[in-house]
Amino acid sequence: MKRLHDMINQEGIVLSDQVLKVDAFLNHQVDPTLMWEIAYEFMDRFQDAGITRILTIEAGGIAPAMMTALRLGVPMVYARKTKSVTLNEGTISAEVFSFTKQQTSTITVAEKYLQPGERVLIIDDFLANGEAAFGLARLVEQAGAEVAGFGIVIEKSFQPGRQKLIEAGFRVESLARVESLKDGRATFVDSVTV
Amino acid sequence: MKRLHDMINQEGIVLSDQVLKVDAFLNHQVDPTLMWEIAYEFMDRFQDAGITRILTIEAGGIAPAMMTALRLGVPMVYARKTKSVTLNEGTISAEVFSFTKQQTSTITVAEKYLQPGERVLIIDDFLANGEAAFGLARLVEQAGAEVAGFGIVIEKSFQPGRQKLIEAGFRVESLARVESLKDGRATFVDSVTV
Numbered sequence: 001m002k003r004l005h006d007m008i009n010q011e012g013i014v015l016s017d018q019v020l021k022v023d024a025f026l027n028h029q030v031d032p033t034l035m036w037e038i039a040y041e042f043m044d045r046f047q048d049a050g051i052t053r054i055l056t057i058e059a060g061g062i063a064p065a066m067m068t069a070l071r072l073g074v075p076m077v078y079a080r081k082t083k084s085v086t087l088n089e090g091t092i093s094a095e096v097f098s099f100t101k102q103q104t105s106t107i108t109v110a111e112k113y114l115q116p117g118e119r120v121l122i123i124d125d126f127l128a129n130g131e132a133a134f135g136l137a138r139l140v141e142q143a144g145a146e147v148a149g150f151g152i153v154i155e156k157s158f159q160p161g162r163q164k165l166i167e168a169g170f171r172v173e174s175l176a177r178v179e180s181l182k183d184g185r186a187t188f189v190d191s192v193t194v
Numbered sequence: 195m196k197r198l199h200d201m202i203n204q205e206g207i208v209l210s211d212q213v214l215k216v217d218a219f220l221n222h223q224v225d226p227t228l229m230w231e232i233a234y235e236f237m238d239r240f241q242d243a244g245i246t247r248i249l250t251i252e253a254g255g256i257a258p259a260m261m262t263a264l265r266l267g268v269p270m271v272y273a274r275k276t277k278s279v280t281l282n283e284g285t286i287s288a289e290v291f292s293f294t295k296q297q298t299s300t301i302t303v304a305e306k307y308l309q310p311g312e313r314v315l316i317i318d319d320f321l322a323n324g325e326a327a328f329g330l331a332r333l334v335e336q337a338g339a340e341v342a343g344f345g346i347v348i349e350k351s352f353q354p355g356r357q358k359l360i361e362a363g364f365r366v367e368s369l370a371r372v373e374s375l376k377d378g379r380a381t382f383v384d385s386v387t388v
Contacts, residue, residue: 078222
């Protein structure tokens with residue numbers, strides 16, 4: 001997705017060869033027209049996939065997931081990372097290990113918002129090692145629903161998440177596939193040189 | 195806002211005379227068309243207020259803030275409740291006391307996403323005691339920007355947040371003003387009986 005590539009190059013900050021900071025437009029400040037275009041791309045790729053619901057995780061996934069839900073005309077639910085006072089019964093949980101924080105946390109969704117038989121599109125802002133992605137997939141599977149695919153805004157293709165998801169049989173659609181963050185610059189897989 | 199009142203009555207769960215659970219459509223499962231209508235209401239009320247930016251706080255505020263940002267054509271930024279690995283310099287913080295959790299937390303925004311002179315619309319899913327609202331206002335004021343108003347999805351009018359904000363000179367626009375949660379039912383301020 002060209003505009004997303006451009007935004008990453010112009011507004012993204014490469015903090016190291018592992019870390020790309022995109023808080024200028026994706027996960028702190030959020031560019032609403034970019035989110036709307038991202039949602040169009042996800043709609044275009046998944047409109048024949050029979051999606052009945054979008055699942056994401058707070059907080060970075062909410063903006064793109066919300067817009068995609070509006071485009072596809074389906075409800076969105078976001079898994080919680082912390083226990084809520086009002087989310088106290090009938091829940092489904094999964095453990096997620098964070099390499100960044102080097103700790104395991106529990107993600108939770110109310111079971112009534114993931115029904116058996118649903119076809120769920122999982123949206124997230126980043127895909128790196130795939131820990132959050134597999135955690136979300138486990139929530140869907142515990143609910144007796146089906147993962148129709150993953151819609152990822154930015155994939156760090158040099159980390160193993162995508163490959164692991166593909167090997168597990170999942171469909172993965174990433175709008176920007178970052179091949180490398182070396183020399184302070186993001187380069188992309190499959191970029192067409194014009 | 196009639197559809198919001200109807201959703202609260204049909205899908206909301208009154209857990210006590212203080213707690214209204216709206217995770218069916220607002221802050222866990224999210225109804226995208228409702229968010230889009232909520233954004234229309236906020237746009238309608240604030241379109242002449244010279245808004246240059248929307249500020250909210252993760253996670254419940256993100257969906258309505260995102261949609262309103264798209265309607266108004268301005269960037270949105272969400273304050274973080276936890277320290278981010280990549281949010282590490284040039285930040286503005288405020289302390290927020292949570293009555294629900296009985297603890298104080300720090301909310302943070304990168305100063306480059308709140309510029310001096312901006313007119314900021316603060317959006318949040320709930321207004322109760324006003325602690326989060328005043329915390330967000332302090333972020334704006336520390337940045338040298340101006341709070342143009344508060345856009346609240348659900349106000350618990352029997353708690354003091356609104357009154358305190360009004361007394362401090364702020365404009366408050368709430369789309370549902372819950373007068374009472376007694377007897378297991380939400381009733382609204384200013385409801386027109388048809």
